[in-house]
Amino acid sequence: xxxxxxxxxxxxxxxxxxxQKTVTRRVVKFGKQTxxxxxxxxxxxxxxxxxxxxxxxxxxxxxDLLKRCTYGVPGGRLWVRENYSRCACDACLAAWPKRPANDxxxxxxxxxxxxxxxxxxxxxxMPRWASRITLNVVSVRVERLQEITEGDAIRxxxxxxxxxxxxxxxxxxxxxINGPGSWESNPWVWRIExxxxx
Numbered sequence: 001x002x003x004x005x006x007x008x009x010x011x012x013x014x015x016x017x018x019x020q021k022t023v024t025r026r027v028v029k030f031g032k033q034t035x036x037x038x039x040x041x042x043x044x045x046x047x048x049x050x051x052x053x054x055x056x057x058x059x060x061x062x063x064d065l066l067k068r069c070t071y072g073v074p075g076g077r078l079w080v081r082e083n084y085s086r087c088a089c090d091a092c093l094a095a096w097p098k099r100p101a102n103d104x105x106x107x108x109x110x111x112x113x114x115x116x117x118x119x120x121x122x123x124x125x126m127p128r129w130a131s132r133i134t135l136n137v138v139s140v141r142v143e144r145l146q147e148i149t150e151g152d153a154i155r156x157x158x159x160x161x162x163x164x165x166x167x168x169x170x171x172x173x174x175x176x177i178n179g180p181g182s183w184e185s186n187p188w189v190w191r192i193e194x195x196x197x198x
Contacts, residue, residue, distance in 0.1 A: 003134070004071060006078040007123045009177070010110035012157055013082045016133060016196060017111075021157025025189040026071060027178070028142060038188075048142070065142055069190050072137050078194065080133035081123040083109040088119070097127040106130045135194040145174070146186045155193075 006024075008016065015021035041047050041059070049059045071078060085107040086092060092100040109120055148156075153166035160169035171183045 003077045007081045013110040015157030023155040028188040076137045078135040079131040081126040083123050085118045099129045134197040138193040141191050145189050
């Protein structure tokens with residue numbers, strides 16, 4: 001079973017651990033190629049291509065497209081990378097990034113309540129052995145970002161209030177992570193449903 005890494009922010013890690021987040025959306029990217037577009041072929045089938053002009057380049061149906069998801073397919077696993085801090089003793093520093101023999105552990109910033117001043121390591125550098133969360137991929141599909149439903153916005157683990165409905169709260173979260181205007185551009189996204197491996 002293939003495992004792939006996936007990055008989550010601190011609030012989303014907490015939502016996963018609390019069972020509130022069971023879905024994530026990630027922009028569909030294929031290296032430096034042009035963004036994904038869709039079109040209906042002559043035989044009436046919805047197809048996808050990486051080129052700006054429908055029918056030009058590599059066209060595929062949704063089944064073939066999903067096989068190319070960089071986050072895996074149903075039945076695969078994702079291991080969560082999150083911001084962390086590591087032990088700074090000589091033995092741990094000498095062993096890094098391998099697991100130290102005398103393992104003093106890893107501090108996860110998402111739920112750290114101690115004094116400030118610890119060195120925070122970016123999630124992108126977290127080694128596999130230090131990850132505390134593994135996810136089973138339940139389903140994957142491709143859709144436009146703005147197709148999100150209110151129910152799915154809640155399953156994204158967002159915190160909303162009487163001021164914002166769930167979809168608006170998710171839009172605000174998306175723009176805060178991906179930059180101003182990223183919601184309005186309505187990119188194609190992988191919608192990945194998952195469950196935590198107990």
